[in-house]
Amino acid sequence: MSRDRFGAAQPSDGRDALFSEEHEALRSSVRAFVEKELVPHAQEWDKAEAFPREVFERVGELGFFGMKFPEEVGGSGPDLIADAVVTEELARCGSGGVAAALGAHKDLACLYVSNFGSAEQHKRWLTPAIEGKSIGAFAVTEPDAGSDIAGLKTRAVRDGDDWVIDGSKTFITNGAWADFVVVAAKTDPDAGHEGLTLFVVERGTPGFEQKRIRMLGWRPSQTGELTLSSVRVPDSHRLGEVGSGFYAIMQNFAWERVSMALGQSSGAQHIYEIAKQYALERTAFGRPIGKFQVWRHRFADIATRIEAGRAMTYDALRKIASGEDALREVAMAKLYTSEVAFKVADECVQIHGGYGYVTEFPAERALRDARLGPIGGGTSEIMKEIIGKTLGL
Numbered sequence: 369m370s371r372d373r374f375g376a377a378q379p380s381d382g383r384d385a386l387f388s389e390e391h392e393a394l395r396s397s398v399r400a401f402v403e404k405e406l407v408p409h410a411q412e413w414d415k416a417e418a419f420p421r422e423v424f425e426r427v428g429e430l431g432f433f434g435m436k437f438p439e440e441v442g443g444s445g446p447d448l449i450a451d452a453v454v455t456e457e458l459a460r461c462g463s464g465g466v467a468a469a470l471g472a473h474k475d476l477a478c479l480y481v482s483n484f485g486s487a488e489q490h491k492r493w494l495t496p497a498i499e500g501k502s503i504g505a506f507a508v509t510e511p512d513a514g515s516d517i518a519g520l521k522t523r524a525v526r527d528g529d530d531w532v533i534d535g536s537k538t539f540i541t542n543g544a545w546a547d548f549v550v551v552a553a554k555t556d557p558d559a560g561h562e563g564l565t566l567f568v569v570e571r572g573t574p575g576f577e578q579k580r581i582r583m584l585g586w587r588p589s590q591t592g593e594l595t596l597s598s599v600r601v602p603d604s605h606r607l608g609e610v611g612s613g614f615y616a617i618m619q620n621f622a623w624e625r626v627s628m629a630l631g632q633s634s635g636a637q638h639i640y641e642i643a644k645q646y647a648l649e650r651t652a653f654g655r656p657i658g659k660f661q662v663w664r665h666r667f668a669d670i671a672t673r674i675e676a677g678r679a680m681t682y683d684a685l686r687k688i689a690s691g692e693d694a695l696r697e698v699a700m701a702k703l704y705t706s707e708v709a710f711k712v713a714d715e716c717v718q719i720h721g722g723y724g725y726v727t728e729f730p731a732e733r734a735l736r737d738a739r740l741g742p743i744g745g746g747t748s749e750i751m752k753e754i755i756g757k758t759l760g761l
């Protein structure tokens with residue numbers, strides 16, 4: 369007899385049909401790594417607002433960056449479902465910042481180079497990144513434009529065999545310490561959606577500055593502000609065709625957002641478990657606080673929302689993995705799970721009473737980290753715009 373996610377005994381092996389036995393074996397090994405090598409440091413890294421680069425090397429060495437990439441570039445896939453398992457388990461590390469840094473590397477920087485790069489570019493940036501020997505970032509957002517990608521101002525101008533890039537980017541996960549950054553720049557400001565192109569800019573390129581931003585949550589994640597002043601890159605650093613950047617970004621949004629939804633669902637489940645354990649251990653008025661009906665109902669409420677969010681996310685994941693369009697499903701899953709993750713973290717703070725407000729307990733960190741969900745990767749308002757348009761409104 370095995371147990372389901374909420375601890376109830378059940379006759380089956382408890383796995384969702386989406387995942388094979390091999391996926392569940394992978395889940396066990398990622399979980400063991402996360403519990404042994406990440407969770408014990410979550411608080412210390414949050415306080416330091418930093419974590420060691422060696423974590424990337426370790427994740428690379430274990431092969432966890434390579435699930436969705438083919439063997440010829442150093443991966444073990446392509447297996448999107450295996451990659452989803454890794455994302456779910458990394459989200460249980462107790463630090464939104466560490467999970468985000470590893471995720472931005474794997475699901476943004478690496479994915480862009482994989483999908484739009486040449487064999488030469490794969491060799492230069494993707495393979496070392498899968499091995500965890502370099503750190504990647506993806507930079508679209510600018511100080512004056514985030515949701516409105518058409519409003520980007522960073523310019524790339526052709527000069528012989530090179531491109532000269534000028535502009536600035538902000539809120540870039542891994543931006544402050546990335547070895548390579550996929551940068552979106554306007555190559556033709558008058559061409560609308562056809563005017564955007566992607567380039568890879570390497571750390572140390574003259575004119576390229578990477579600075580740290582301090583934040584409410586995701587504190588160890590080295591989120592950065594990038595300045596590009598006459599940054600010269602050869603044409604071999606262009607990813608994809610000139611003018612293809614906007615379409616590349618739209619295409620990759622599906623994976624970025626479903627990955628966020630996977631992380632949010634799994635992170636919410638993890639916080640729920642912490643809250644429940646506390647509710648059963650802490651007593652007041654002669655009984656565990658979780659046994660008061662008000663708390664039993666509140667736990668019932670958040671468990672229901674976690675299940676609903678996960679079901680929506682798995683539906684979107686199934687569609688993406690089978691090559692179907694999942695624009696609405698992904699937007700719904702990202703929107704809903706970000707609200708659930710914040711709600712669960714807030715309830716976790718409340719059940720902890722005064723301890724919920726202090727930094728020695730994981731609840732306050734979870735709340736700060738979960739606040740990013742409705743902002744990053746496209747805000748909740750933008751998700752509703754997408755959903756509304758797919759409804760014909």
Ligand SMILES: Cc1cc2nc3c(=O)[nH]c(=O)nc-3n(C[C@H](O)[C@H](O)[C@H](O)COP(=O)(O)OP(=O)(O)OC[C@H]3O[C@@H](n4cnc5c(N)ncnc54)[C@H](O)[C@@H]3O)c2cc1C
Pocket residue numbers: 472506507508509510512513514515516538539540541542583586591740743744745746747748749750753
């Ligand atoms: C911690 C963190 C990490 C991030 N990592 C990255 C990264 O790695 N790479 C990257 O490129 N970006 C990254 N971002 C940027 C993130 O994607 C943007 O912050 C987000 O898309 C919103 O853009 P903005 O901040 O410019 O807000 P704005 O677009 O200026 O929006 C401000 C407010 O207006 C609302 N709004 C905008 N347009 C509409 C509309 N049409 N209808 C209704 N409301 C609207 C928004 O929902 C929001 O509430 C990160 C952000 C954070 C905070």
